[in-house]
Amino acid sequence: MYGLVNKAIKDLVTDNHGDEAWQKVCEIAEFHEGDFISMSPYPDKLTFTLVGAVAQVLKADATDVLEAFGEYWILYTADQGYGNLMDLSGKTFVEFLGNLDMLHYRIANMMPELRPPMFTTRNEKSNSVELEYRSHREGLVPMLYGLIRGLGKRFDMVVKVEQIETRSSEENPHVFLITW
Ligand code: HEM
Numbered sequence: 001m002y003g004l005v006n007k008a009i010k011d012l013v014t015d016n017h018g019d020e021a022w023q024k025v026c027e028i029a030e031f032h033e034g035d036f037i038s039m040s041p042y043p044d045k046l047t048f049t050l051v052g053a054v055a056q057v058l059k060a061d062a063t064d065v066l067e068a069f070g071e072y073w074i075l076y077t078a079d080q081g082y083g084n085l086m087d088l089s090g091k092t093f094v095e096f097l098g099n100l101d102m103l104h105y106r107i108a109n110m111m112p113e114l115r116p117p118m119f120t121t122r123n124e125k126s127n128s129v130e131l132e133y134r135s136h137r138e139g140l141v142p143m144l145y146g147l148i149r150g151l152g153k154r155f156d157m158v159v160k161v162e163q164i165e166t167r168s169s170e171e172n173p174h175v176f177l178i179t180w
Pocket residue numbers: 001002004005074077078082083085086100103104107111113114115116117134135136137140143144147148151
């Protein structure tokens with residue numbers, strides 16, 4: 001994944017737990033380069049190793065780390081020069097969810113090696129919507145809970161997220177029921 005993701009993990013840890021905690025993460029993950037280059041791709045394995053190391057240092061579950069990271073990502077990207085792009089992606093929560101592929105498509109113009117997730121909204125009702133999530137990667141479902149809640153906050157909404165379908169093959173998506 002692009003360095004921007006790893007950098008966000010680093011900032012999440014240093015913001016909330018200080019530099020020392022991050023140094024321990026780097027030792028466990030055997031990452032000795034000091035920092036990440038936002039616009040360079042890194043192996044996915046490094047990102048997953050970092051998440052595992054953060055969980056170890058904070059004595060937390062990796063799923064909780066991923067969820068916290070998802071929520072942080074919404075604020076982080078808005079703060080890292082992608083605020084305009086976020087503003088362009090929807091005036092309402094549901095509109096934004098429907099534009100997630102467009103958002104990543106625009107990012108792929110700047111990050112040609114991006115392997116973005118794919119999203120589809122369905123069954124929209126006045127206080128709920130379902131979100132299909134497809135990915136080239138496994139193991140990121142917990143991050144979705146944080147992302148969706150963080151996105152809700154961006155629109156001053158308290159949203160409830162529940163996974164109603166689990167991917168059983170390449171073609172099937174994970175599906176989340178989001179209510180507010
Ligand atoms: C301007 C804001 C955003 C930027 C700059 C951004 C950028 C990225 C980048 C760089 C990656 C790593 C993929 C790779 O390097 O191959 C990624 C992955 C991902 N993004 Fe975004 N993103 C943004 C907003 C969002 C939002 C709002 C959501 C959902 C609510 C989202 C959902 C995801 C997910 C789930 C992944 C993990 C990849 C996977 O599932 O395979 N992103 N994004």
